[in-house]
Amino acid sequence: MYYPSQKKPSRRLYTFPGGLHLPENKAQSTTTATVKAALPRKLILPIQQHIGAPAQVLVKVGERVLKGAMIANPQGRISASVHAPSSGIVSEISEHPVAHPSGLPALCIVIETDGEDEWGELPPAIDDFRLCEPGLLLERIRTSGIVGLGGASFPTNIKLEPKKERRIDTLVINAAECEPFITCDDMLMRDRPQEILEGITIMKHLVGAASCLIGIEDNKPEAIAAMTKVISEQEVDNIELVVIPTLYPSGGERQLIRVLTGKEVPSGKLPASIGIVCNNVGTAAAVADAVLRGRPLISRYITVTGEGVANPRNLEALIGTSGSELIEQAGGYTGEAARLIMGGPMMGFTLHTDKVPIVKASNCLLAASTREAPDPGLATACIRCGKCAEVCPVSLLPQQMYWYARAKDLEKTQEYNLFDCIECGCCSHVCPAHIPLVQYFRFAKNECWDQEREKKSAELARMRHEAKLARLARLEAEKIARAQKKKAALARSASTNKGSDAAGDPKKAAIEAALKRAAEKKARLAEEGVKPQNTDNLTDAQRRQVQQADARRKALGDGDTRQASEQQDR
Numbered sequence: 001m002y003y004p005s006q007k008k009p010s011r012r013l014y015t016f017p018g019g020l021h022l023p024e025n026k027a028q029s030t031t032t033a034t035v036k037a038a039l040p041r042k043l044i045l046p047i048q049q050h051i052g053a054p055a056q057v058l059v060k061v062g063e064r065v066l067k068g069a070m071i072a073n074p075q076g077r078i079s080a081s082v083h084a085p086s087s088g089i090v091s092e093i094s095e096h097p098v099a100h101p102s103g104l105p106a107l108c109i110v111i112e113t114d115g116e117d118e119w120g121e122l123p124p125a126i127d128d129f130r131l132c133e134p135g136l137l138l139e140r141i142r143t144s145g146i147v148g149l150g151g152a153s154f155p156t157n158i159k160l161e162p163k164k165e166r167r168i169d170t171l172v173i174n175a176a177e178c179e180p181f182i183t184c185d186d187m188l189m190r191d192r193p194q195e196i197l198e199g200i201t202i203m204k205h206l207v208g209a210a211s212c213l214i215g216i217e218d219n220k221p222e223a224i225a226a227m228t229k230v231i232s233e234q235e236v237d238n239i240e241l242v243v244i245p246t247l248y249p250s251g252g253e254r255q256l257i258r259v260l261t262g263k264e265v266p267s268g269k270l271p272a273s274i275g276i277v278c279n280n281v282g283t284a285a286a287v288a289d290a291v292l293r294g295r296p297l298i299s300r301y302i303t304v305t306g307e308g309v310a311n312p313r314n315l316e317a318l319i320g321t322s323g324s325e326l327i328e329q330a331g332g333y334t335g336e337a338a339r340l341i342m343g344g345p346m347m348g349f350t351l352h353t354d355k356v357p358i359v360k361a362s363n364c365l366l367a368a369s370t371r372e373a374p375d376p377g378l379a380t381a382c383i384r385c386g387k388c389a390e391v392c393p394v395s396l397l398p399q400q401m402y403w404y405a406r407a408k409d410l411e412k413t414q415e416y417n418l419f420d421c422i423e424c425g426c427c428s429h430v431c432p433a434h435i436p437l438v439q440y441f442r443f444a445k446n447e448c449w450d451q452e453r454e455k456k457s458a459e460l461a462r463m464r465h466e467a468k469l470a471r472l473a474r475l476e477a478e479k480i481a482r483a484q485k486k487k488a489a490l491a492r493s494a495s496t497n498k499g500s501d502a503a504g505d506p507k508k509a510a511i512e513a514a515l516k517r518a519a520e521k522k523a524r525l526a527e528e529g530v531k532p533q534n535t536d537n538l539t540d541a542q543r544r545q546v547q548q549a550d551a552r553r554k555a556l557g558d559g560d561t562r563q564a565s566e567q568q569d570r
Contacts, residue, residue, distance in 0.1 A: 011213075011242055014262040016255045018391040019247045020426050022346070024219060025180045025372070028312040029305040034187045036316045037329055042091075043111040043320035044357040045071070045082055046098050050147045051154045052078030057109060063090045066120030068296055071109055074142060080155050080360075081145040084120075085298040085318035088113040099323075099342045099356045101349040101442065108357075111320070122294040129202050129291055134162065137206060137291060144290035145297045145360075150174055150251075150280030151343070153361040156287065159277055160206045169275040171209040172260060173200055173284060175216040175223070176244065176251035179344035181372075182364045184301040185281050187314045189216075189223035192285055193230040199284030200239060202291050207277050211238040214281075215256045217246045248346065249424040253278045255393050267420050282363075302358055304330040308337025308367025317358055323365055324354040336369040345373055346425040376434040388427035388437060394420050398427040398437050405444035410451065413444045421445075 048054035055072035065071055065084040072082040092110035126132055142157040177185040204212050216224055227241050244259050254265045263274050271278055289295040298319055305312035310331025341348040343364055388398035397416055404412035427437045
């Protein structure tokens with residue numbers, strides 16, 4: 001075991017159960033210095049290169065974009081932005097094959113590069129991050145599109161948010177890189193130790209950790225020396241490089257925490273629940289670029305290796321570069337290439353075409369020969385040997401999980417802590433029956449997630465239906481209340497009218513009043529001396545006078561009757 005300055009470690013190391021000693025196959029890609037990959041003719045950028053909601057497209061076909069410009073912004077709390085790795089024209093926004101175990105296509109933004117590699121306007125650099133509000137630093141990291149570069153691709157700003165429910169005591173930096181063939185983190189530490197340390201300091205400041213532990217396997221002497229030198233030169237406080245034994249999968253988050261601190265992350269919980277946050281060295285370098293230089297995440301180190309390529313090496317490639325172009329820059333295929341894998345031989349997945357782009361989570365492109373990735377053959381019946389349980393680093397029972405996953409008994413698989421499985425592949429590697437156990441576990445997890453989504457969708461539909469029924473009931477109650485109110489108002493009005501008209505019908509009363517006035521007027525005229533006369537003994541002139549007087553009296557009476565009638569009509 002190698003230790004800096006040949007000193008014993010100052011910290012006690014712990015162990016985790018299971019694990020495997022595997023052929024490393026790392027020297028092939030570390031003999032040549034890392035170089036920048038050539039600018040590709042086309043960049044294919046999936047809008048979802050992270051855990052969480054896909055980003056929202058901001059550009060249109062035909063639009064020219066500059067290097068570093070945001071072309072898709074994050075949607076929701078758990079999401080990440082996507083930036084243009086180089087300048088060019090957006091030629092297409094459509095579905096393309098991507099690097100995913102399902103083999104399904106995904107929505108991508110395609111940029112035809114113009115060869116100028118022209119930078120756009122970048123946000124200003126933050127010279128002293130300690131004087132900056134934590135919220136502004138987290139927003140810078142979020143808008144820079146930084147996710148975990150160790151493979152999980154979880155948005156980094158979420159991990160670095162201060163935890164209200166528990167104080168973070170320790171920041172763990174994962175530099176173990178335990179899987180065979182992969183050496184991108186090793187070469188990054190050799191080439192850019194200063195930037196890694198800057199990023200570690202920023203992350204340590206954000207989470208408020210009192211100390212930082214950098215865990216690195218003892219098979220990386222050059223990287224250990226480079227990191228030890230920069231730590232000693234910078235004289236940083238409470239940042240310790242800890243060299244650990246090489247054992248797969250010591251680079252797993254929970255396993256590394258166990259080795260460094262002896263603490264166990266509870267089942268179903270995150271490391272933050274025990275006061276620890278874990279990030280990758282590549283993520284640390286990306287954080288330094290975003291905060292101190294204003295540069296978004298548009299490139300990464302990637303290992304191109306295996307007996308299937310002529311010159312295995314590490315390349316600093318732009319996100320969105322096609323796998324075929326990277327293979328070409330590693331000397332092209334040899335006659336040994338039998339299988340193309342994205343990732344390592346244990347946790348990677350087979351690609352059916354090399355035209356897929358690399359994404360933020362891509363750390364290795366393995367063109368494996370039949371010797372490096374032999375065909376396990378057809379699976380046979382489980383013989384219950386128990387080897388899978390012996391090598392499981394999480395102390396699970398893969399055999400039982402397999403039976404229940406095969407039977408699609410998802411509740412039972414979860415009872416056996418299915419979601420604690422890190423899919424390291426140790427169980428599949430040692431299975432004498434060649435059962436693809438990890439594939440069963442991935443299937444069961446996806447089925448559980450689908451069920452959970454359907455359950456949430458059904459619950460949302462139920463809540464909407466209940467809200468609709470409540471709204472309709474409320475509207476009906478309001479309608480009934482309005483009708484009752486109107487009825488009460490009419491009743492009150494009728495009662496008022498009845499009280500004010502004790503004589504009964506107002507029209508009849510108006511007629512009677514008019515007739516009464518006519519009678520009174522007739523009586524008054526009689527009192528004034530106008531009396532009925534016997535017209536038999538009168539002369540013609542006297543008779544005419546009497547008739548005229550009667551006509552006038554009649555006219556007066558008719559006038560009162562018409563007035564009463566008009567009042568009635570009114």
